[in-house]
Amino acid sequence: MRTLKPHAALLASPGMGHLIPVVELGKRLAAHHGFDVTIFVVAPDSSIGESPVFSSASALNHLKLVLLPPVDISGLTDSTSSVVTQLVMMMREALPSLRTAISAMRARPATLVVDLFGTEALAVAEEFDMLKYVFITSTARFLAATIHLPTIDGKVEHEHRIMKRPLEIPGLEPVRFEDTLDLFLDQTDKSLYAEYTRIGREIPTADGILVNTWQDLEPSTLHALEDDKFLGRVTKAPVYPVGPLVRPVGPNSKSEVMNWLGMQPVESVIYVSFGSGGTLSAEQTTELAWGLELSQQRFVWVVRPPMDDDASGNFFNGSNGQDGTPNYLPGGFYTRTHDRGMVVPMWAPQTEILAHESVGGFVSHCGWNSTLESIVNGVPMVAWPLYAEQGMNAAMLVEKLGTAVRSRMRPAGGPIGREEIADMVRSVINSKGNGMRTRAKELQRGAAGAVLEGGSSHNSLTRVAKECEVKLHSLSARALG
Ligand code: UDP
Numbered sequence: 001m002r003t004l005k006p007h008a009a010l011l012a013s014p015g016m017g018h019l020i021p022v023v024e025l026g027k028r029l030a031a032h033h034g035f036d037v038t039i040f041v042v043a044p045d046s047s048i049g050e051s052p053v054f055s056s057a058s059a060l061n062h063l064k065l066v067l068l069p070p071v072d073i074s075g076l077t078d079s080t081s082s083v084v085t086q087l088v089m090m091m092r093e094a095l096p097s098l099r100t101a102i103s104a105m106r107a108r109p110a111t112l113v114v115d116l117f118g119t120e121a122l123a124v125a126e127e128f129d130m131l132k133y134v135f136i137t138s139t140a141r142f143l144a145a146t147i148h149l150p151t152i153d154g155k156v157e158h159e160h161r162i163m164k165r166p167l168e169i170p171g172l173e174p175v176r177f178e179d180t181l182d183l184f185l186d187q188t189d190k191s192l193y194a195e196y197t198r199i200g201r202e203i204p205t206a207d208g209i210l211v212n213t214w215q216d217l218e219p220s221t222l223h224a225l226e227d228d229k230f231l232g233r234v235t236k237a238p239v240y241p242v243g244p245l246v247r248p249v250g251p252n253s254k255s256e257v258m259n260w261l262g263m264q265p266v267e268s269v270i271y272v273s274f275g276s277g278g279t280l281s282a283e284q285t286t287e288l289a290w291g292l293e294l295s296q297q298r299f300v301w302v303v304r305p306p307m308d309d310d311a312s313g314n315f316f317n318g319s320n321g322q323d324g325t326p327n328y329l330p331g332g333f334y335t336r337t338h339d340r341g342m343v344v345p346m347w348a349p350q351t352e353i354l355a356h357e358s359v360g361g362f363v364s365h366c367g368w369n370s371t372l373e374s375i376v377n378g379v380p381m382v383a384w385p386l387y388a389e390q391g392m393n394a395a396m397l398v399e400k401l402g403t404a405v406r407s408r409m410r411p412a413g414g415p416i417g418r419e420e421i422a423d424m425v426r427s428v429i430n431s432k433g434n435g436m437r438t439r440a441k442e443l444q445r446g447a448a449g450a451v452l453e454g455g456s457s458h459n460s461l462t463r464v465a466k467e468c469e470v471k472l473h474s475l476s477a478r479a480l481g
Contacts, residue, residue, distance in 0.1 A: 008110075010112075011042070015087070025210070028242075028245060029465070030063045040098055076089050088117055113135050208237050214455075249352050269299060294422035295423075366394045405428060
C-alpha cells in the first residue's frame, strides 16, 4: 500500500486555555505521528496572531496556523451573557469561514478535530466526508458530566441546582453541589445550560473523543466511559486519553522574576496565579495579601486589580501608595514583603516559573492547563477554584490525587480568611510531612511516562493516527475510482 501523509485540521476556540492545548496536540501529531496539521484559530480580533504561542507554533515544520476572520458577536449577546455563551456564539459565527477555508484547501485534510466549543463544526466535517474528533482540553470526569447532561430531566436538574443535592452520574462518583459546574450556578444566563446540553449531545456523535488526561490519572472514570453500559452507552465513540499536553518551557527567560527565582532556595517559593481570566474581589485580594505575609513564606504573586461589584470606579485608578504598593493591596505591603516576595502585574511566564527548582507550591484556580503544568513539574497545590469546571478539578486534586489542599470555604461562602490562607501555604511548602509533595512527584513521573513512546497516551494517538490513515486510503481509493 502506498504511504499517504495524513493531514488533520484542528479548530481552536478563543482563549489561551484552548489555544495552548490544541497547539500542543497539533505539535504532537506532526512530530510523532507523521501528520501535516492545519490549525484554524477563532478569535475576537487579530491580536492573538502576535502571541508567542501563535508565532512559535507557526515556525514549525508540518504545522500551519490559520487565523479565521475575526467574528463580531456584539449584536448577539447582552450584558448577562456568560463568557461561555460568548465563546459559543463566536464559534457559531466562524462556521461559514471555516467551511470556506476547508473547501479552498488544495490538499484537503481527511480529519477534523474540534474542541469543546466547536462541536457544531462536526457537521462541517461531515459535509466534507472527514473523520471527526472532539478534543476535551479538560478531564475525563468533566467529559462524563457533560455527556451526561442531556440525559437528566427537569426533576434531577431541580434537585441539583435548587435543592443542592449531588448530581449522580452512573458508574462515577456524584458531583457535589459545592463543586458543580458554572452552568448549574448561573441564574442570569438562560442559554448557558441549553448550550452545554447541546454540546453534551454533539460530543458522542464524533468518531472519537480525545481527552487531555492519561490512563493512570483517571483510571476509574476512563473505565466507566469505556463501559458498554455507560449512560445506556450514549456514545459509541472511543475515548482516547492523550495527555498531558502542556506548553513546554521556553528558551532561558531573562525576566526579573526568573532572575529573582534564581536567588531563592530549592522548593521554597509559592507561586500564586489564577489563570488568564481569574479575578478576586477587593476583600479577597486583601485577605490573600495578608495571608501571604502571615505565612512568612517566599512568594511570586501574579496580581490583577480586583473586581468587586461594590467597588467605586475610582478603585481601579491604578494609583500607588508611598512604597509603590498598588492601592488595592494593604498599605506598606511591598515594604514589609520585598525581602521574600515578588509581585508580577497581570501576566507571568507560568510554565517557566513552575519548572524552576525554587518553586515548591502553586496557589491556583485549577484551570486544567495550570493544573497539568503543576503536575508535570511535581508541584503540590493550594486549590482555589473560581469558575467553570474548576471546583471538580479541585476536588479531584485534593480527594483523589492527594496533591493539594483546599479551603473549607466555598466560593459562595465569602472570602477565605488570611489565617487559613497562611496555613494552606505553609502546609504546601512544608509538605514533606503530609505526603503532598511525594504524591506530586509520583504524578510527575506518571505524566512523563504516559507521553513517551510506548506510554498510554502515545499509544492512544497512534490508534487515532491509524484510523486517519485508513480513512485516507479509502478516500484515495474512491478518488481513483
Ligand atoms: N498563563 C500564563 N501566565 C499567567 C496566567 C496564565 O502563562 O500569568 C497561562 C498558563 O500557563 C496556562 C494558561 O495561561 O497555560 C491558562 O489556562 P488554564 O486552563 O489554567 O486557565 P484559564 O485561563 O483557561 O482559566
